[in-house]
Amino acid sequence: MLNFQPMFSRKTSAFLFMETERLVLKNYEGEKNKLDFLDLLTDKAVMKHVDKGVMTTEQAESLWRKLFEKLYAQQNVKTIWAVFARDDLRYIGNASLRPRPEKPEDWEIGYVLKKEEWGKGFATELARRLIKLGFDELNLTEIFATVDDDNFASIHVAEKAGMSFHSYDYDEQGRFSVYSIRNQSSELQEGSKF
Numbered sequence: 001m002l003n004f005q006p007m008f009s010r011k012t013s014a015f016l017f018m019e020t021e022r023l024v025l026k027n028y029e030g031e032k033n034k035l036d037f038l039d040l041l042t043d044k045a046v047m048k049h050v051d052k053g054v055m056t057t058e059q060a061e062s063l064w065r066k067l068f069e070k071l072y073a074q075q076n077v078k079t080i081w082a083v084f085a086r087d088d089l090r091y092i093g094n095a096s097l098r099p100r101p102e103k104p105e106d107w108e109i110g111y112v113l114k115k116e117e118w119g120k121g122f123a124t125e126l127a128r129r130l131i132k133l134g135f136d137e138l139n140l141t142e143i144f145a146t147v148d149d150d151n152f153a154s155i156h157v158a159e160k161a162g163m164s165f166h167s168y169d170y171d172e173q174g175r176f177s178v179y180s181i182r183n184q185s186s187e188l189q190e191g192s193k194f
Contacts, residue, residue: 020129025081036091049151092117097130108144127161135183145179
């Protein structure tokens with residue numbers, strides 16, 4: 001089991017609530033956004049390129065319980081957020097910065113947006129903010145994004161956020177692309193040691 005506690009001892013408030021120019025990210029609160037979360041994960045179009053695909057309502061409810069009972073409560077994971085539009089505070093999706101399940105030493109950004117929010121630049125805005133958080137607050141040296149090879153929109157988002165192709169990887173569904181970005185300031189610090 002991963003223990004995230006040391007990563008969050010510095011500025012935990014930065015993980016509970018964040019803003020971008022047009023978005024508000026905050027940890028999910030009790031039952032407040034449960035239906036939004038369930039609707040998002042059970043939408044076939046939205047989930048086409050996410051993990052194992054669309055979830056049943058039961059699977060989504062199980063993940064909701066895991067978020068509160070295990071990740072937020074037991075493991076002190078604070079880097080999974082509900083995402084809202086700043087202008088009217090409507091729920092638009094989910095965002096995360098977390099260790100890759102199959103490679104926990106590699107931290108990856110993730111986002112899932114409601115279909116009606118696609119094409120508005122929100123994904124790029126989220127990706128850039130998550131990368132900034134990873135470098136500035138978590139002191140990560142490299143951040144990853146995993147993308148289905150045929151998910152051209154997310155590949156474009158990764159590239160607009162400054163990421164570049166890293167490698168191919170494989171899971172039970174086949175091949176996917178891994179994108180990454182290195183923390184330039186950590187490279188400068190490493191280089192100055194010599």
